[in-house]
Amino acid sequence: MQDEDRVPPRRMRASDADRDAVAERLAVALTEGRLDLVEYDRRLTLAMNAVVVGDLTPLVADLPEPSRDEVATTDSREPVPAASSWSEWVDEWRWWLGGAIIMGSIWGVTSIIGGVLLPFWPLIPLGVWAAILLAAAVWPNDESRRR
Numbered sequence: 147m148q149d150e151d152r153v154p155p156r157r158m159r160a161s162d163a164d165r166d167a168v169a170e171r172l173a174v175a176l177t178e179g180r181l182d183l184v185e186y187d188r189r190l191t192l193a194m195n196a197v198v199v200g201d202l203t204p205l206v207a208d209l210p211e212p213s214r215d216e217v218a219t220t221d222s223r224e225p226v227p228a229a230s231s232w233s234e235w236v237d238e239w240r241w242w243l244g245g246a247i248i249m250g251s252i253w254g255v256t257s258i259i260g261g262v263l264l265p266f267w268p269l270i271p272l273g274v275w276a277a278i279l280l281a282a283a284v285w286p287n288d289e290s291r292r293r
Contacts, residue, residue: 160201
């Protein structure tokens with residue numbers, strides 16, 4: 147195929163990944179206050195309906211590139227907000243709290259049914275679980291950054 151037969155990049159058909167990348171940039175701009183909700187919705191609709199890459203470019207042309215602090219790249223090279231590792235960690239603590247409520251309730255009901263205060267056995271699994279969550283904050287794995 148000769149160079150003159152190639153389609154210019156702006157007229158190249160847009161992929162789902164291209165549309166998703168623009169949607170992510172628009173979402174960052176919305177959270178930063180650069181776009182209001184109406185403008186975000188308008189641009190997002192245009193991005194999701196874009197056929198060629200040239201339709202996507204003007205939607206983010208007036209937005210600055212996200213800084214390295216705001217975006218981390220994963221192995222799949224998709225942008226991920228840096229705060230997501232914190233939110234995932236907080237979500238893990240919410241799961242821990244849910245487990246604590248369930249196990250504490252089971253302990254309480256069995257103590258009432260038995261008529262005697264049983265040893266608080268949920269302390270062991272909850273303690274181990276909490277230690278793992280704290281260790282993940284101090285020593286993150288290769289896939290996550292220090293929290």
